[in-house]
Amino acid sequence: MPDCIISMKNLTRKFDDFIADNSISMDIKKGELFGLIGPNGAGKTTLLKMLSGQLEATSGSARVLGFDPSKESLNVKRYIGIVPEIEMPPSFLTGVEYLQYVGLIRNLDDIDERVMHWIEFLDMKDVQNVPGKDLSKGTRQKLMIAAAFIHEPKLVFLDEPFIGLDPLYQKKIKEHMIKYLDDGGTIFMCTHILEIAEKMCTIISIINRGGIVSTGTPKELIAKDKTLDSAFLRLIQTEDKPSESEK
Numbered sequence: 001m002p003d004c005i006i007s008m009k010n011l012t013r014k015f016d017d018f019i020a021d022n023s024i025s026m027d028i029k030k031g032e033l034f035g036l037i038g039p040n041g042a043g044k045t046t047l048l049k050m051l052s053g054q055l056e057a058t059s060g061s062a063r064v065l066g067f068d069p070s071k072e073s074l075n076v077k078r079y080i081g082i083v084p085e086i087e088m089p090p091s092f093l094t095g096v097e098y099l100q101y102v103g104l105i106r107n108l109d110d111i112d113e114r115v116m117h118w119i120e121f122l123d124m125k126d127v128q129n130v131p132g133k134d135l136s137k138g139t140r141q142k143l144m145i146a147a148a149f150i151h152e153p154k155l156v157f158l159d160e161p162f163i164g165l166d167p168l169y170q171k172k173i174k175e176h177m178i179k180y181l182d183d184g185g186t187i188f189m190c191t192h193i194l195e196i197a198e199k200m201c202t203i204i205s206i207i208n209r210g211g212i213v214s215t216g217t218p219k220e221l222i223a224k225d226k227t228l229d230s231a232f233l234r235l236i237q238t239e240d241k242p243s244e245s246e247k
Contacts, residue, residue, distance in 0.1 A: 003030045005155055005186050006051060010060035013046050020046040022210040023060065028203070033177065033187045035201035037194060037228075039236060043210040044190040045085050045159055051188065052157045053077050065155060078106075081148030081156040085190075087140040087164070091133035095124055095143050098132065099150060106151045118146035121176075122169065137164040145173060149180065156180070158189040162196065174200060198228035208236050 049055035053073030103111035
């Protein structure tokens with residue numbers, strides 16, 4: 001489809017005998033806020049890493065912005081933004097220096113203007129010259145979010161973006177994400193915060209044991225339940241229930 005920004009076909013990743021993601025096939029369209037939810041160890045971060053060019057697939061294929069992330073990872077990384085599962089801005093750089101560095105490697109013309117926009121937007125002026133090693137977990141997370149969006153990419157991968165943020169900054173980031181989508185961006189988000197997924201995502205996939213259990217709009221997923229939490233628990237518990245052959 002012409003508006004498909006991510007495409008997966010039988011995408012699989014193994015670590016020795018362990019299958020982290022098993023034969024995943026789906027398409028994600030431009031302008032969607034795609035949410036991937038699942039228990040710990042279900043395969044969320046592994047899938048995100050394969051699609052963002054950080055980890056090669058064992059088998060199957062994927063296209064991200066028209067590129068194969070296993071073979072053209074640099075091209076993928078050039079056009080996307082990433083907030084990793086663990087915030088890791090360089091410990092020896094200040095917040096301003098880190099964002100300037102990101103701007104330099106991405107060849108941005110108006111680096112200082114973009115840096116100060118994010119410093120002010122996320123209220124980091126008081127700590128902008130503090131080395132990364134001395135910043136709080138929440139401030140480091142804000143820096144990673146700023147770095148992911150600073151070059152206005154077409155696609156952003158967010159792995160637990162709200163972890164470590166208080167409600168004020170969660171609200172600010174959600175507002176920016178909505179504006180980003182309105183401007184034509186696309187988001188792939190892994191999250192454990194089901195309330196946010198239910199309210200914000202246009203499409204959600206539930207993953208368990210490396211396989212996709214169910215995919216649909218929030219409204220479709222909760223058709224039999226009052227909340228996404230209830231639907232999630234029902235689907236995961238059904239999936240985990242042993243079959244007659246396993247008993």
